Structures are given as C-alpha cells and as structure tokens.
Amino acid sequence: MPTIDEIAKICKVSKTTVSRVLNNHPYVSEEKRKKILDVIKELDYSPNYLAKHLRARKTRTLALSVPTVDHPFFGQLIKGISNEAFQKGYKVLICQTFYKKKNELEMMSLLKNKEIDGVILGALENEWPTIEPYLAYGPILLCNEYHENASIPIICYDEFEAGYKAVKHLIEKGHQKIGFCFDTSYSQAQGQRMKGFLKALSEANLQVKEEWIFDGAFTIKDGFNIFNKLHNLNEKPTALFTGNDQVAAGIIKKAILNDYKVPEDLAIIGYDNQLICQVTAPTITTIGIPIIELGNQSVQKILSYIEQGEEVKREMIQLPTKLIVREST
Amino acid sequence: MPTIDEIAKICKVSKTTVSRVLNNHPYVSEEKRKKILDVIKELDYSPNYLAKHLRARKTRTLALSVPTVDHPFFGQLIKGISNEAFQKGYKVLICQTFYKKKNELEMMSLLKNKEIDGVILGALENEWPTIEPYLAYGPILLCNEYHENASIPIICYDEFEAGYKAVKHLIEKGHQKIGFCFDTSYSQAQGQRMKGFLKALSEANLQVKEEWIFDGAFTIKDGFNIFNKLHNLNEKPTALFTGNDQVAAGIIKKAILNDYKVPEDLAIIGYDNQLICQVTAPTITTIGIPIIELGNQSVQKILSYIEQGEEVKREMIQLPTKLIVREST
C-alpha cells in the first residue's frame, strides 16, 4: 500500500497538497488536483486509518455492549444500531458481556485506549459508580436499560407501564395466580418491569408467591427449565409473565407436551414481539418494543455528544410499547 | 488521559524505559519498574491504541461479514468467532452485507486502510475475481461458504452431502414430489447443497418441477410467503427441503393453519438445528451444523496466517453435519 509521501513524490508536489485534495480543501490548482487524483486511482491508494485518526484523536467507531449476540432481541438491536451508525460514517464494535462485570469493564477500557469514541450500553453489568469514571474518556449512553442514578442519557421504554399492562391483561382474563420471569442480570429495567407487575397485582388485591418468580430466563431452553420447575410446584401459577418471547415459546411447548391447556391451564405472555410468537401453537401474546427506533435514537444521541464534545447529562427518552394479544392468553 | 511522556517525566526516566515496563521487557531495574508501575496506576494511564498500532502496523482486529446479524445462524457464528478471537487478543468488527455487493466491498476496503488485519467472509456477495485483489492487503478466509475458484482457506461443511442425506431421508419416507428453498444469495455453498438434492432425486428417478424451487428463504416470514406460493400451486410438492429452520417453522405454521397434516400432506426439513426446531408443533427435522467449531477453526486459521505473515493458499476444511429426525418428516 503506497503512502501519501509516495503519491506526493510521483506527482512532484508536497504531501500537504496531496492531503488537501484528499480532504477536499480548496486552493489547489485544478491541474495538480487532477494529476493527484489520477495517481491515487492508479496506485489504488487509500489513507491509513491508524495514522489519520491518531492525528485527529478520534476513531469514528462506537462500542455496543450486549449480553450475547445470538438472541433475537439483541440481534435486532445490533442491526438497528449498526445501520444507523454506518449511515453516519461510524463503525460499531460489538462487545458481549455474557453477564460478566469483567467483560463490561474490558469494553469500557477501549474508551481509555482511544480505541472508540463512545459506548452504548445495551446491558449494564457493573454498578453505576464503577462505570461513571469512564465518562472522563468519552460519552456513554444507556440503551434498553435503566438506572436511577446514572448521569447519562437513557434511551428506553416504560418498563413499568409494560409490566403493568401485561399483568393487568392477565388479570382481566381471570387469572389470580401470576408468576414472573427475569433473566440472569437483575437489571433495574427489569426491576421497573417487576414493579409494574406488582402494582397490577396489588390493585387487584393479589399476591405473588416467591416460588412463582423464576430467574435465568433468556432462551428457549431456559423456558423448558422454567416449565419443569413450575410443573413440580405444589401450588402452581395459572399465568406467567415471561419477559421474553423465547422463554415463552419454550414454556408453551413443554406445557402442551404435559397436557396443559394453554391458555386455560396456563396463560403465557412474552416480551419483544419476535416472529417466533407467530409460529408456536398457540401463538404468543406479547409486548411489542420499538427496537429499531431504540437503536436509531441511541446513535443519534451519542453522536451528537461526540460531535459537539459536550459533557453528557442525564436525560431520559422513553419510547412507547404495545400489548399484542394472541392465543396464549 | 496522560501519555507515555508524562509518565516518563514524572518518573524522571525516558519514555523508552516506560515503554519497556509496559511491554514487559527485561533490563529495567526493579526500583524504576516499581516506581513506573505505581505512577501508571496512580494516573490510570493506558496506552493509546492508535499510536501503538500505527507503530506496529497492525490492529489486532478482524472483520467478519454476515448477511445480517439478526438471524440465529449468524448470531451463533458471530458469537463463536468473537469468543475465539477475543481469547487470542483480537477484536472483531461485524459487517452486515444485507446481500449487497457494495457493502461487502466497503468492508474489504477496511483491509486497504489498515483498519483490520484480516477478513472472515461469512457470506460472499461479489464474484471471486472482485475480491481477490484485496489479498494483497491481508488474509481473507471463507467460512460457511464455498467457492470453487477462491484461492483462500475455506472452512465449511459438506453441503453436497448434507443436501443429499436430507433429501434421501425424505425419499425414504415415501415422498416423490420434493421442493427446495434457498435464500436470496445464490451462493455456491447453496449450489452444492442443491446438487446433493438433485443427486438424491435422480438416484430415485425423481424429477423436480421448477415451481417447487423457492428463493428468498431466510426468515420465518419468508416461510409464510413460501407456503402461500406453494399452496396456490396446481401440483404441490409433498415435501420441502427448506435449507433453514426459521423458514421451516414459518411454513409449518401456515400449513397447519390451512389444515395440512405435517408430515403426512407436507413433510418439512430444516437446516441448522436451532432451538426453534424443538418448539414448533410438530417439531422440525433438520441438519445439525457445528457452528461453534466452524468459528473456532476459522479464527485459528486466519490468525495463523496473520501471525506468520504467509500468503494464504487454498485449503478446505470440511466439518461433519448430521441429520436430526423429529416430527416434521
């Protein structure tokens, strides 16, 4: 790969001039510009990323953390964020936390290394005080997560209201024994969702039993396991707010195999409105989330901080969700 | 963020010495090493990625192309590849082609820019001659794809044999009218798969009708559409090799809704052995692919080229697949 110096030498100009045509500066004679452009094309020259950005002290790449990439929700989130970033001329480095604090911190240190210009947290593993110091190195933003003390922009949706309306729907369907699932990361977002769940229950003078609350709910397989636990309970819930369509699908499958009638014996409500909701039997009632919009807004917000060079401040953008009723409730 | 110079100044040593302790070189007095380490920790110093790698002329990052990230197969592939690369101290930049030649070339140019050290193609959109020149800038490797002329390592599995055994299974189940689906990218890998399909048919003296071959088969929704097309046919196939579990799930759902008996009226075989195979009713017969292994081997192979600095050469590693029989056939 030729360097800018070689181009300059061949064109018998200084590298300054080459740099100027590369960056579309004015004040270069048409003649030289043309010649330089020709040689650039001929030698198939392309400027060195590392050198260019070392000089500019920025990288035009963002990092995005997710628990794992092979989950439909996060797959779509990544897709949305990558597209939007790409259109603005930024690249996205995907970092999987696998629910480990350590992996999250390793990503944060990319910010210190100047390897990235900003971080979008699609998950939050560490306590906020652990993350906060990294703000000194670049903007950080929470997407699809929530934290009460985080002094950064939060792009999310109203998890409380989503939890509330899901459970309210189950209650209206006549259920009194309602369970809840959350994934391994007990995030504040899921805490909010649970508060909504509890509010709906208490409004109807209902109680939860502790054994109706299941954790580790993320995949179809987790759904299988949760069903097994539920099935072994003496007093079983008759409805479950699973917080995740994959989990819902897994539970439904096992329930049907064990001669439960869904939704009569066990009503199930998912979360995310993934396509899988439409292929199970019965189909899955769920909460629809504007994933792409979540991604777009996150990118726009973080880029505005990066490009203005302002200090991030706490602000919260909540996107609307909707209840989508199908056969499982 | 402090630089190496500041550390040096504070410790009253040259930056060479600081660099030496940073890189664990010998020949630094214990005393100075200790002092330097202390100051580094105190100032929370961390070396600048851009500067370090500009100097070293490498980036320790790989690019991986996939059609789109929000598809279970590619999600798992990304996960496997990222993990393996990460363990070896490399980062991976995910690039989505969305089946566009242009996007693929944009990724290839990262190699020219020295923004990445190597490329793993998880999809192949352009013709091989278009890609080949980029070999001058770094190693390229095909993963989960196949191309007869590509002079690079190919980590794949025997698509021909997979197609053959899938269709053979359908024939053994008594089917004579068997259809085939492929996704929008008519890759050579899928070509191989189709050859296996055709071989099995011809061995049994069976014919395909052109209208039994469906393209655009990638998602659950595509499965819905394909079912609709099939349903409108005068002469319908009684079995379908869908090439994809999501598509299989979509077709099965619509078929059941339209009072087909699966597998009696329409047998369906998927591809990939995703968890979704286990939650549909009926469950899906499929071909199991060693996705993680595919990723591991790809990373190991490309890193060996990057680190040895050798020219890549054609070599093919084929991993085994297996037929997993469930209720849909």
Next chain:
DNA sequence: CTGAAAGCGCTAACAC
C-alpha cells in the same frame, strides 16, 4: 496556491 516542519503517542535501533 504551495511546501517545510512540527507533532499525534508509541516502539525499537543504536549508542553509551
């Protein structure tokens, strides 16, 4: 309009 020179932050000969 154009070029010389400085410098982004780091590593590695090479000398001492």
Next chain:
DNA sequence: GTGTTAGCGCTTTCAG
C-alpha cells in the same frame, strides 16, 4: 540498564 533519536502516515499551522 538507560536514554537519544528516528519514524510509523497523516494533518495542520505558518510562511512564502
């Protein structure tokens, strides 16, 4: 053991 110096490839003053 340690420091001086050059240079990775680029952009940007500043002077002409």
